[in-house]
Amino acid sequence: MGNDPAPQPEQPRRQVALAIKRIFDVVASALALVLLAPLVLMVAIAIRIESRGPALFRQKREGLHGHAFMAFKFRSMRLEVCDASGVAHTVKGDPRITRVGAFLRKTSIDELPQLLNVLIGQMSIVGPRPHVPGMLAGPQPYRSLVPYYDHRLSMLPGITGWAQANGLRGDASDPVQARARIDHDLAYIENFSLMLDLRILVKTIQQEFFGGTGS
Template sequence: MNKPVADLTRAIRAHDTEIPVASSLEQRRLRLYAALLFGDGALLLLGFAIAGLAYEGAWLEPRAMKQGQLLMPLFYTIALYNRTYCAQALTDWRFAIGKAAVALMIGAGLLNFIAFYLKTNATFSRGSFTLGLVFTFILIAGSRLGVTWLVRSIWGGRVRNCLVIDDGGPEFSERDSDRVSTASMDIDPFRNDPQMLDRLGRLFAARDRVVVSCPHERRGQWALLLRSIGVHGEVVSASAYELGAVGVRRHEDQGVATLVVSVGKQGLRARTMKRVFDLAVAATGLVLLAPLLLVAALLIKLEDGGPVLFVQRRMGQGNRFFSMYKLRTMREDGRDAEGARSTREDDRRVTRIGRWLRRNSFDELPQLWNVIRGEMSIVGPRPHALGSRANDKLFWDIDTRYWKRHSLKPGLTGLAQVRGQRGSTWEEKDLTDRLQSDLEYIAAWSIWRDMLIAWRTLSVLRHERAY
């Protein structure tokens, strides 16, 4: 929470004005980084020593210790590169453990790769090496839990000094920060007053970050002051938030800057990983489920003689239309091309075999072909029918963020589906909950999350709202 004067500050008086002067936290961070850095090396060797004892029956067993010693420089190289030792790692144990685990796994992979080409991996003990990794991870994870507990218990979770300056701009608050107002300290960025600048210099001393909230016409002068004092400074901008700005690009030749409001499609590596995953799962699924699809097609045909597939126009990535395939679950005379009418639990349009298919989500299986064609992904925001409504409103009329979900390919399943957010949309909340999950998925995409969502989908194929 914001505090007028934090516990970590002391107040001094300059010309009858109290100034909260922060104590530097940089030394605290450096000591903790050093403790983690040296501690990780010791814990890595300890983990392999325990592994040697457990697997070979000898404490400090030579082969196990050699493996640990060879792994150490690779682990440190990755750890220093991937922010294993940073301020967030001191306060967020999940982040800290995740970064250390990545460094450990990549280091282990590189060691095996190098040993393979040097033809020395035959001297490795797979058992002690695997156990060494397991014990090392457990020990390092425990150290991260201990450090974050220590920081939270002794220092209140504070490892950085942040100051918020209220100069009459938009409301802004920052957790674990100090807060001052320009009115209470007689500060005016337009006033060329050495005494005032001295107060600002004392106020900003040892600050890791300063955030100023001021009217638009005062931003330029505050930016000049922040640069002149040499502190990491930020200026609150409600208009940039409304635009969805994610960065700033300077154009020195023209003397202007542009706000970056869209970052474009995923990077090549991310797109390649996602496409490989999609093709592998879709192709495997089509081969394994071919008998089930043939039986379902036969039953659909026998029930009323109509077509097996239902093809509906949906909106996909980049707001472009595509034809989505489903097994037909409704009578021919009851099909809704635009999806304007939500399916009810006792909907008479649904056939007998269609009801079973929908209940078990088997009617979606032909979309594996959409995945093969590159129109859909295994995981992504589900494509909605164009006529879908909630509270008698079209989806995009309910929330202006709706179109953001089309920045990725639509998915056969998604984060919203594994959270149980599926079925008919009678209330606006039915749509906004799904939209929030979709935007959360897009913002934090990773191939590992795709794999996890795909796995979790197996447990929610049958759903009480799928009718």
């Protein structure tokens, strides 16, 4: 991987906030997995009925300080065309996506299995979205477009983040939008607070689950 950011010592107040954030992640993800179990089961059945293959899809992502982990998602593409690398971006009307998958992506329900990654400690509920190794921004690697890209790896990746709450998600073919995502990630890291996390969660629920802005 590129120039990994060296772990920096946290200020005492920030350390306390991060500890509270982790406690919230564990409690919230465990509770959500229990409460959403019927929905998870229905989604898994719908995926299996429409197309052959497992309901869950695992993909390598870059986590804290660039350490790789396997992120869970509901499978939204036909098995024979699933992109395990994740380097090829999905586009509007992508023929690889199933009908059930299109609905899951639009509502962001496909991300729900990442609650398992949160419970394990590989992710947080709120943080910069985890990218695949070698992520592209337009025709070039993200790290070539944004020299300070790796600084986003100084916090646990999240199911949602400040960039997503501000509509910066999906196709990264536009260099201006792609750079704006990283700038939002770094703004979140620098200004992290528990109140900011709460604000992001509220915006995400409004936009993704009720507004259906996923892709």
